Amino acid sequence: MPEVTAPFLEVAHLSKNFNVKANGKKAILRAVHDISFTIDRCETLGLVGESGCGKSTTGRLVINLLEPTSGMVKLEGQDIFAAKGPQKKALRRKMQIIFQDPYASLDPRMKIWDTIAEPLIIHNLAKGQALHNRVNELLGYVGLSVAQSDRFPHEFSGGQRQRIGIARALAVDPQFIVCDEPVSALDVSVQSQVLNLLKDLQRELGLTYLFIAHGLNVIKHMSDRVGVMYLGQIVELSPAHALYEDPLHPYTQALLSAIPIPDPTIERERFILEGNVPSPIDPPEGCAFCERCPYSDEICRTRRPDLAELAPGHWVACHKVDTSTITSERSSSAFAETETTCKEDT
C-alpha cells in the first residue's frame, strides 16, 4: 500500500510568485521557487534563513493559507490543494499554525476563552459542558489558569499571548503545526518557557512541526532536520547535527559563522558575508547565492545548482561543494575548533 511508505508531509516542486509593482511597472516577485522536502510523523523540520528568503511563505503554503503558483503538497498522501469543501475543512483540522507576532494574531475584542473555543465551535467538536472541559484542558496544557480565561489579550504579556496562540492551535487536535517564528518577539527568559512548552507538547501529543525561525540556535534546539533557505530556495537540507557540525553550503557556513556565541573565551575565524540578499524580483539567473559567494565562478552565474545528496540525508545545492576541497576543509576545521574549545570550557 502506498500510504504506508508515503511520508507524513510531502512537498514537491512548490513555487509561489507574487505580482507586485516595482518602479511603477508590473513585476513578478519570486518568493518561493521550486522547493521540495518531506517531514516524517512526530519529526520537527526547522526552516532557517534571513528575512525575505521565503520561509514564512513556505509555512503558509504547506497549510494552504496561500495558493501556490505551482507544485504540490500532500499530507498523509492527500493533496491539500485539490481538496474542496468539507474535505478541505477536515484538512484544516489536521494542520494549524502558530504565528510570530502574539500581539497581532489574537482578536483584541475577544476574551481568550472565546478565542480558544472558536475553532472547537467552528468544527463542531464540542458544546456545552464538553466545550468547557476542553477549553479548560487546553488552558492547562499551556500553563494558563481558568481564571485568566475571562480576560482580553491586552491584559497578557507577550509570552502568555503566545501560549494562548498555542492553545488555539491545539484546540482542534491537529497532527501538524507550522510554528512561524514563535519566539522571535519574546525575551530570552520567556523564549525558553515557550520552547520547552512546544517540545513537551510534541512529546505528549505526538505532533509534527515545521519550525520556522531566523535564529540558528533556536532551530538547533528544536529540530531533527534543518532546511536552510536563501532567496526562495532550499540550499541545504540535512539532519540537524550534520548541518551544525559540517555545513557544506557556503551560505550555511557564513550563517553559522555570523552568529555570536555567548562565550568570550571562544576565538573563531569569522567568515563575514559582504553585500545583501538580492531582490527576489528578478533574482540572479544561476545560483541564488553566487553574488555573495566567495567561491562562485562562471558555472554558478549561469546554471542553477540542484539539491544533491552528498552524504546520507544531507542535501546541498552548490556546484562547488563536492569538487572544491577548500570549502569542506574550511567548514570542518573552523567548526572543529569551536567544538573542542567548548568541551574544554564546560
Next chain:
Amino acid sequence: MQERPLLEVRDLETHFFIGKDIYKAVDGVTFTIHAQETLALVGESGSGKSVTASSILQIVPDPPGKIVGGEIFFEGENLLERTDEQMREIRGRSISMIFQEPMTSLNPVFRIGDQIAEAILLHQELCDASGKPLGKRARKRKAQEQAIAMLEAVGIPDPATRARDYPHQLSGGMRQRVMIAMALVCHPKLIIADEPTSALDVTIQAQILRLLRQMQDEFHTAILLITHDFGVVAENADSVGVMYAGQIVETAPVDDIFAHPSHPYSQGLLLSIPRLDQQGQELYVIKGVVPNAARYPAGCRFAPRCPICQQRCREEMPLLRELAPEHFVRCHFADLNVNATAQAAAEQNGGN
C-alpha cells in the same frame, strides 16, 4: 585604568509619572565607562536599558518622564547641571547615539547626505586652508564632502551617488551604516548604541558589529552598547552591566561575567539561551514575570523569582557589593564560585 573615567553614572533615577502611579524605570543605576572601552548593558525589555541611555543624553520625554536623582559625570562634569543649550552642544558632538530602528530615526524627507552634513554644520567650525572661517556656501560644500567621505568610511559603495538617496531607498543594513556615519562624523568620545543590530539579519549584524569595532579603533571612541543578546556581548564588550527592574544587578569584566555569573538573574539568563555550541537539553526557565515598575517588591526585586531567595531578601534591598576586583553584584547571598541557579536547575531536572 586608574585615570578618571570618561562617563560615570551614579545612582541615576529616572521615573515616569503616569496618572497616580510612579513608574521607576531607572532606579539607582551606577556604572562607569573608560575611554575607548565598550560597556554592554544587557537585560530584558522593560529593564530600563534604553531609559538609562536616554537619561544620559537627557532626551527622556518630559512629561511624563523625569530624572529625579543621581549624577552623570562626563569628562568630570555633571551633565544634569547643564542647561538645555549646553546639552545641545554635547549631543552629536561629544556623545552621539545610534538607535535600534534606522528607518524611524532617519528623517524620511531629507537626503541622507544632507542629514549627515547637518550634524557637521551644527557642531563644527569649518575653516579654509589658512584657518579663516568659510562662507555659508563654502561651508555647505565642505560639509557635503565630509559627509560623503564618512559614508565611504562606513563602507557604502558609490558614496557620492548614495548621499543623494532618501532613507527608503536603502536596505536596513545600509541605513544602519548611515546612522553610524552620522553618529561618528563629529568624532564623539562616546557612542550610545541602543540595540544597533536587533532589527537586522545575522549576516548583516556581523557586518555592522565589525564596522563598529573598526570605527572604535580608528576614532578611539567609547561605546555604551545596549543589547539583549549575550552573544553580541561576548564578542564586543569589555565589561558588562546586567539590568533588572531598573537596577544594575551585576557588573563585571566580560570574561568574568561569563565564567562566574554570580547574580541568580544573570545565571538564569545565561542558562535560558539555546546555544549553538551545546547539545539541546531542557532549557532553564526563570519562573514568574518581571515586576511592575510601579509596584516593586520591598526587598530584592528579583526575590519572587529567585531560586535561592530567603527571608532577608524579601525585607532588605541588597546593595551592589564588590565580590572580586571590578565585579559587583546586588545580592545578599551571591558567591563567586557557586552557580546556585545551575544547581537548582540540576535538582529540578533530577526530580523529574
